[in-house]
Amino acid sequence: MVIKKICCIGAGYVGGPTCSVIALKCPDIEVTVVDKSSERIQQWNSNKLPIYEPGLYEVVLKCRDKNLFFSTNINKAITEADLIFISVNTPTKLNGNGKGRAADLKYVEGAARMIADIAQSNKIVVEKSTVPVKAAESILRILRANHKKGVKFQILSNPEFLSEGTAIDNLINADRVLIGGEESEGGQQAIKELSWVYEHWIPAEKIITTNTWSSELSKLAANAFLASRISNINSLSAVCEATGADISEVANAVGKDSRIGSKFLQASIGFGGSCFQKDILNLVYICECLNLPEVASYWQQVIDLNEYQKTRFTKKIVELLFNTVSDKKLAILGFAFKKDTGDTRESPAIYVAKTLLDEGAKLHIYDPKVEATQILDDLTHPSFTPDPEGVRKAIEIYDDPYQATAGTHAVVICTEWDEFIGLDYEEIYSNMMKPAFIFDGRKILNHDKLANIGFFVHTVGKQTVYKAVNGF
Ligand code: NAD
Ligand code: UDX
Secondary structure, eight states: OOOOEEEEESSSTTTTHHHHHHHHHTTTTTEEEEOHHHHHHHTTTSSSOOSSOOOHHHHHHHHHHEEEEEEEEEHHHHHHEEEEEEEOOOOBOOOSSSTSBBOOOOHHHHHHHHHHOOOOSSEEEEEEEOOOTTTOOOOOOHHHHOTTTTOOEEEOOOOOOOOOSSSSHHHHSOOOOEEOSSSSSSHHHHHHHHHHTTTTTTOOGGGGEHHHHHHHHHHHHHHHHHHHHHHHHHHHHHHHHHHHHHEEEEEEHHTTTTTTOOOTTTOOOOOOOSSHHHHHHHHHHHHHHOOOHHHHHHHHHHHHHHHHHHHHHHHHHHHHHTTTTTTTTEEOOOSSTTOOOOOOOHHHHHHHHHHHHHHHTTEEEOOOOOOOOHHHHHHHSTTSOOOOOHHHEEEEEEEEEEHTTTTTTTTESOOOOHOOOOOHHHHHTTTTTTTOHHHHHOOOHHHHHHHHHHHHEEEEEEEEESSTTTTO
């Protein structure tokens, strides 16, 4: 079978960009991205896409309504497709067995049941969502138990490694594409067909093929490795703050060892995003279920250290502001979990804001890409506060960093947006309460320059700096 039509179930951060790039690179293939949310689909069909991702809009404009379609007609897209990506969300379970750790596969199962119900011809079903090892087996069982007469399914695992903020570049210049499938003849044929799609732009030697379970586990393993590097460097940032070593200098020296490498060693207020915590918790749960408690507790430490880092940073803010932030105005610059995205899922800024609000602070929040409604939703969510009205009264959301910082006691950098590096800190300083504090949670600013202006500067992984002015 030559793949002529692809359907992707799930028009989210993965389904949208991935299928846009497939459409761009494979003009001979018609790609339809479907979602049960008509609002999301309508946004994909508009000039304001539902997600902010550099370069995405340009790709969508080139292909939309030519060989790239966004639709709520799931039935039609599944019926016509030769290959179907399942790219739905796999959040952490909120209830029942494995609550708070296991991946909730209800959306994956829902998608599989829809495919089984609708498909009238053979399909290659591709697990693109991040799932526990052996999830493909469950999907296949559901598909094979519910299929229409004569319809055959092949299931492949093809995890996605893109990072938000750099998704288009990651997809176009992927380090590798991983495809896992059954060792049977049918499985190997399906692998070849999906490889053919990627070979439109990915060199064949970068397409790795494995058995299904290796592919599923490799995705969890890659995220666990990446997150553990951040916890490694963040753990050492605490040692730096206590000793006078500088974590940037340490990271540079350590990263120059070619066996270690320099990437992903940026100390921070802790990692956020929809993947790292969820996927490591999932790995921990799998290890526990496999009766591997030592392995489970090893990976749990990566999460625990991340919690510690977020708490440590926020405690330091309160401590340096004379042990009270009650009724003080603090500016939070950056709310997204990293720069170049409007995504706030598991953003450390949410944790910082919560702790400061619990301590009685008034927050002025500015982020260049996160919508005010999103910030409000995050901070008034029932899991966040029993008093949404109180929170609403304690926060103000700004669309200008100078207005956000005016009249505040402290500026707290929570996201490493480039824009924050170039701000006029003399002007900001002149409009702040004194002594004026900057807490650089991303280590992006010129701290000596800020201290010369008169700021009291605290950053992760370095001792607090200030000039002997303003009574210090
Ligand atoms: P998302 O929440 O942005 O998008 C998922 C979409 O699936 C939603 O729009 C939802 O409405 C839709 N959906 C759910 N069930 C459906 C159904 N039965 N029919 C139609 N639509 C349905 O999620 P995401 O961030 O794109 O992540 C998707 C998967 O990819 C997850 O497993 C995630 O772990 C994995 N992943 C995410 C990233 C990332 O950077 N976000 C990177 C790699 C892998
Ligand atoms: C991650 C993986 O990188 C990607 O391969 C996978 O497909 C999905 O999960 P993402 O969460 O989008 O991607 O962004 P990433 O760049 O990995 O950053 C995650 C978090 O770690 C962010 O909060 C970021 O600020 C933080 N981080 C990253 C650090 O604190 N220090 C670093 O050195 C790198």
